[in-house]
Amino acid sequence: MIDTTKCADLFCLFAMLSSVGEYQPLLDAAIAECNRMLREDADASDVRLCYFCAALANLRYTQMMAARCALSHTYAGTVVKSHDATVPCGFAERLVHEYHAAAADLLKDCRFLFTGIA
Numbered sequence: 001m002i003d004t005t006k007c008a009d010l011f012c013l014f015a016m017l018s019s020v021g022e023y024q025p026l027l028d029a030a031i032a033e034c035n036r037m038l039r040e041d042a043d044a045s046d047v048r049l050c051y052f053c054a055a056l057a058n059l060r061y062t063q064m065m066a067a068r069c070a071l072s073h074t075y076a077g078t079v080v081k082s083h084d085a086t087v088p089c090g091f092a093e094r095l096v097h098e099y100h101a102a103a104a105d106l107l108k109d110c111r112f113l114f115t116g117i118a
Contacts, residue, residue, distance in 0.1 A: 002031055002049050010054030014095065015061045023061055030056035037107045048103040055092070055099040062092040 004027075008020045011027050020027055030053045038044060066089055100107065 001044050006050040007053045011057045014058035026060045027057040039108055042106040052099040052103045055096045059092040059096050
């Protein structure tokens with residue numbers, strides 16, 4: 001079983017939050033996604049999975065915050081794009097890729113390899 005407390009602590013560390021609080025559904029979805037990716041013979045208590053789950057939740061959190069902060073209201077009530085929202089998401093995506101690679105032996109390989117036509 002994936003240690004949800006450790007996942008929550010790591011998610012708070014990555015997202016710089018004091019507590020999971022209202023973002024618990026993001027963490028729950030990341031843990032469920034990780035559980036679906038687990039190999040049948042994998043040890044679900046491996047701490048690398050906690051890091052991967054926290055990184056997934058952090059990516060969703062970062063995407064949500066970037067989308068929310070990408071727009072600024074002007075004095076006339078119109079909206080203008082204030083910054084490039086892809087920058088923080090890029091860092092969060094790399095974190096997910098790094099922790100996915102670290103836990104690769106515990107996760108199913110979902111890539112498709114096309115070798116040729118007969």
